[in-house]
Amino acid sequence: MKILVCISKAPDTTSKIDFTDGNTKFNESNVQYIVNPYDEWYALVRGLELKEANGGSVTIITVGTQADEAIMRKALAIGADEAVRVDAEPSNGLFVAQQIAKYAKENGFDLVLTGKETINYNGSQVGGMVAELMDAPFLSLASKMELNGTTATVELDVKGGKQVAEVNLPCVVSCAKGMAEQRIPNMRGIMAARTKPLQVVAADAVNGGSEIVSYELPPAKAECKMIDPENMDQLVELLHNEAKVI
């Protein structure tokens, strides 16, 4: 069983978000980068569990610059066997997906796992794009997954509930809450991660068809209006006449 897990970096969830250069660049000073939580907690850990149960290997892939190797080492410390970095600025989702799909096709994986979304770009797009480029099924928003030979059974988050689905490998799965429990790397894992292979490959020159031209912060909230806890009629009146939401 050859498993490929797509790992992306994201700013720590407590980061204060602001921008520089006339709102065209994310201000990285004082930002601590982490492994995107969905990739770490769900995709990577479920990948490792499936390998432990079925044999095989877990490779992680990141499309990013050298600075991203720190979070890649974290993924190796949690237990991945080897890492591949496609050396490029991840300029948009389709660009990233094209790099990952090319590597996956050339190296023949049975299973490609991604997170549900990146918490910085929130596109929920890379996994589906990789699947289309591989001409493979895409199981979106999986909260459970079991393997039986070359058949995968997953439980998906669908509108208004959960649905069980079955598919033949190879396939691409985006992983949501429920797939696995977070693993904290131990000292042995951290030591081993230093010497695990991390290969750097050149990126394909593709474009992806989109670029972020600027960023914007939400307008500051007006002062909060305090309401007397005894007087809920007043709140209802304000929600009706002032906020016009009921």
Added chain:
Amino acid sequence: MSVLVFVDTSKGVSKAALEATYYGKKVAESTGGDVNVVTFGNAGDLPDLGKAGAQSVVVASGINSPDPQQLTRLVTQTAENKGASIIIISQDPVGKAVAPRVSARLNAGHAAPAIALPDTSNGFVVKTNVFSGKAFAHVNLTSDKKVISLLPNSIVPELGDGSAAVENFSGDLGNPGITFKDLKTQGGSVPLPEAELVVSAGRGLKGPENWGIVEDLAGALGAATACSRPVADIGWRPHHEHVGQTGVAIRPNLYIAAGISGAIQHLAGVNGSKTIVVINTDSEAPFFKAADYGIVGDAFEVLPRLTEAVKKFKASN
């Protein structure tokens, strides 16, 4: 440029379907072209999409499960038949599986999740949510073909009295890649991401046995219920109610939060709400900084009082 809208109408024409169609109509108005809808599943009300501006609705009646590969072929073939180069997809679970595939198949730039109409004065620039709603990005789609995934509750459709012509899709959609099995439904009738009113509660409620007062208020308002992450993690409430940076991101008209401190990861998923009401015993709770209306008080007293006030209001209006 003509526009094609893809929506899931297997359970009828939803509010999100009308929003995406209306969004498509507005885009077509600014780029010059017509707007058609493609879908699968016909509950008999497809002509209603005309109210939001659809000229026609193409329906693949033969499809009874949302296989993303078949639906991708359905969308791209219909786009070709209709000469559409801009594709709008409502960002629900089916849309999340289909839109990226369509984008990759057409080699089209993808903007997701879009929250406003494109600005076509200089390029084709779509405003999207980034950093889990803590900021917005303006994304220029530079390819000839373009795909936009629209977040529910991002546009208020003005409905007319049009009626769309319904056509059957004919073409080869190939075999499905996925076999869908049993569906377990959960939650209320309105999916949380589409709900206009949401009542949410956190650890301040002390235990799952106390959720009756939350459900009573939601019932009186006709609202959906939500919760903070620890509440879902300890099993007081089902996971699908967890909102925030690592849960569902929502942007209802009204978000009422009781017994939630307002941690940055919680705010990330809810600060797109139009109006926020916070109920907390601690006047220093960070949530008050993000609120429009605040009540310093005990949720166990304030929630039932608010429920009574809502009922009184509803009875007299």
